[in-house]
Amino acid sequence: MLYKNFSLKDKNTFGFEVFAKKFFEYESESELIDFLRENQKQPERILHIGEGSNLLFLHNFDGIVLHSKINFLETKEIDNQEVIVRVGAGIAWDRFCEMMVEKGFGGTENLSLIYGEVGAAAVQNIGAYGVEIADIIESVETIEVKTAKNRYFTVKECEYGYRESVFKKSKKGEFIVTAINFRLQKNPTLKLEYGALKTLLADNSNPTIADVRRAVISIRESKLPNPKILGNAGSFFKNPYCCKEHFEALQRQFPKMPYYPVTIGEKNFSPIQKLSAAWLIEQCGLKGHKIGGAQVYHSQPLVLVNLGNATPQNIAELSAEVQRQVKAKFSIELETEVNFIE
Ligand code: EPU
DSSP: OEEEEEEOGGGSTTOOOOEEEEEEEESSHHHHHHHHHHHHHSOOOEEEESSSTTEEEOSOEEEEEEEEOOOOEEEEEOSSSEEEEEEETTSBHHHHHHHHHHHTOBSSGGGTTOOSBHHHHHHHTOEETTEEGGGTEEEEEEEETTTOOEEEEETTTTTOBTTBOTTTTTTTTTEEEEEEEEEEESSOOOOOOSHHHHHHTTTOSSOOHHHHHHHHHHHHHHHSOOTTTSEEEEESBOOOEEOHHHHHHHHHHOTTOOEEEOOOOBTTBOOOEEEOHHHHHHHTTOTTOEETTEEEOSSOTTEEEEOSSOOHHHHHHHHHHHHHHHHHHHOOOOOBSSEEEO
């Protein structure tokens, strides 16, 4: 379906009323291929969205917004330990987690209640409570925008890092994810290292993946605002890396500063610790800080919310203010996790 002058209010979790020149929604790979071939004749700017849970539209979008409704799910048995589940990019991520937990397949339960759709989750490498989607992906199926041809990426070729992938970096905008193959466990090993998860399940001597899912949902509901009630895009900033010398200097000044060991390094850069952006923001006294209708959320300051009357510019100004204050106090540059769409 191709719509013109289409309102994106329901297509971004900040709930901003912005318009796309065109909006195209497809239900199969072949519909997408036909669309891309047609677009090649008179190329227009393309933006592919999922649930719009990681986007800040700064104004109307002068191009075509694409959205997938590919929603199949196939289970391929491999052995008595593991199973490959192939799933269409348009399924809501949490609906997929729910179905996997119902089937008893382990791997997605720590990632419960993350907003967004399966395709975007693989681009973004969503993560929570000690698990990243990269840990359970076998391969990603895509269509190349330029050629409208299929291209298959092994998990290694996806070049996953902390909230990073090849689809956000060197091949940004070049491929559209149509399906993902997940490698899940039939006899799940639970990942319970995250403090609050361990505490919630302490009385349970034999927790199941359904118990983990319930615990994750209750932690998320207690800390994070529901975008259906208060517009937001989850964590607005990434937790920053910090080099050895800087980290030691900060620790002398702020002995209680939380930090985490880094598991994924980047080329030409040897970070030693990841700091908590939420803590840095809180120390700047920014919890609850407002600009217009935009606010730093009180129980998780990593999240910026639309109180109802915010403009996209209010959110952008608040983001810049948070970055400015954190830099002034800690000499740390916070990088946004949310994509700003010009
Ligand atoms: N903290 C504060 N003040 C607060 C809240 C938190 O100082 O008001 C500090 C505490 O030290 C706390 C620490 O921040 O221990 C970590 O907080 P939390 O466990 O909420 O995790 P996070 O590092 O802030 C990341 C992800 C979340 C994910 C959680 C849980 C990023 C950018 N965010 O947040 O992901 O749910 O870990 O694993 O990595 C998202 O991406 O949208 C998202 C919500």
